[in-house]
Amino acid sequence: MIQAENVSFSYSDQGPTVRDLSFHVGKGEFVALLGANGAGKTTTVRLIDGLIRPTTGRMLIHGADTAVTSVSERAKHVGFLFQNPDRQICKNTVREEIMFGLRTVRDDESEEQLNARCDKVLEDFGFTGEEEPFSLSRGQRQRVALASILAVEPEILILDEPTTGMDYRECCHIMDRIRRMNEEQQVTVIMVCHDMEVVLDYADRALVMAGGTLLADGPVSEIFRQDELMEKASILPPQMISLARRLGDGFDQADTPEAMAEAVLARRAEGGVRHE
Numbered sequence: 001m002i003q004a005e006n007v008s009f010s011y012s013d014q015g016p017t018v019r020d021l022s023f024h025v026g027k028g029e030f031v032a033l034l035g036a037n038g039a040g041k042t043t044t045v046r047l048i049d050g051l052i053r054p055t056t057g058r059m060l061i062h063g064a065d066t067a068v069t070s071v072s073e074r075a076k077h078v079g080f081l082f083q084n085p086d087r088q089i090c091k092n093t094v095r096e097e098i099m100f101g102l103r104t105v106r107d108d109e110s111e112e113q114l115n116a117r118c119d120k121v122l123e124d125f126g127f128t129g130e131e132e133p134f135s136l137s138r139g140q141r142q143r144v145a146l147a148s149i150l151a152v153e154p155e156i157l158i159l160d161e162p163t164t165g166m167d168y169r170e171c172c173h174i175m176d177r178i179r180r181m182n183e184e185q186q187v188t189v190i191m192v193c194h195d196m197e198v199v200l201d202y203a204d205r206a207l208v209m210a211g212g213t214l215l216a217d218g219p220v221s222e223i224f225r226q227d228e229l230m231e232k233a234s235i236l237p238p239q240m241i242s243l244a245r246r247l248g249d250g251f252d253q254a255d256t257p258e259a260m261a262e263a264v265l266a267r268r269a270e271g272g273v274r275h276e
Contacts, residue, residue: 007057079154095129138165
């Protein structure tokens with residue numbers, strides 16, 4: 001579905017921002033792009049969406065080169081949530097914002113069908129539709145931007161820091177909604193995120209970047225257990241992973257509170273917690 005072939009990109013003559021990226025993302029995967037600020041994550045997702053074109057190499061979506069496909073064609077397949085929602089919102093009410101995206105992308109559907117899609121998303125996100133986006137909090141504006149993207153049901157969803165400005169409850173609501181789309185509709189998700197707890201809870205695979213290069217690619221739980229890699233990428237693993245590693249044998253797969261509880265019960269049955 002997404003294929004990067006030796007992709008490099010430079011914003012100026014100071015050298016490439018990303019260098020020689022090669023990876024493949026299949027349909028229905030939930031992938032997190034990890035790395036410190038300046039690692040090249042946002043540039044990479046912009047390359048995937050075709051907002052910028054590779055200096056060298058190719059980025060393919062469904063086998064089509066993003067450098068030559070039109071914006072309207074890519075919009076039928078890819079939804080992109082920017083880190084700053086104010087760069088996306090352009091209408092005076094939430095309903096108008098959602099309908100704008102629907103009319104642009106779902107132009108083969110009737111107005112009745114589009115309104116039905118809009119009503120469903122408004123209910124799911126808890127909006128009446130009459131709210132003025134720029135009178136809402138940043139977290140709420142982020143939800144408006146995401147709602148307008150999810151309404152069109154893209155095959156590929158790119159998220160650049162999707163939980164920015166949200167409290168814990170809002171974060172869980174949004175991420176659960178994204179995961180349902182991923183699991184039930186096989187929507188491919190590419191997420192840039194600095195919250196490693198969110199990454200562990202929702203993503204299945206991680207691409208780790210540093211200095212514009214791809215350092216590692218693998219299952220999230222395995223990636224977070226590689227100390228040298230975490231140090232090189234300037235990433236602190238989630239607390240659950242750190243605790244599991246400190247507890248040692250029997251906690252290798254304790255990536256969730258439920259798995260941790262089961263591991264603790266199993267150790268107790270063996271004769272108590274061992275201290276090192």
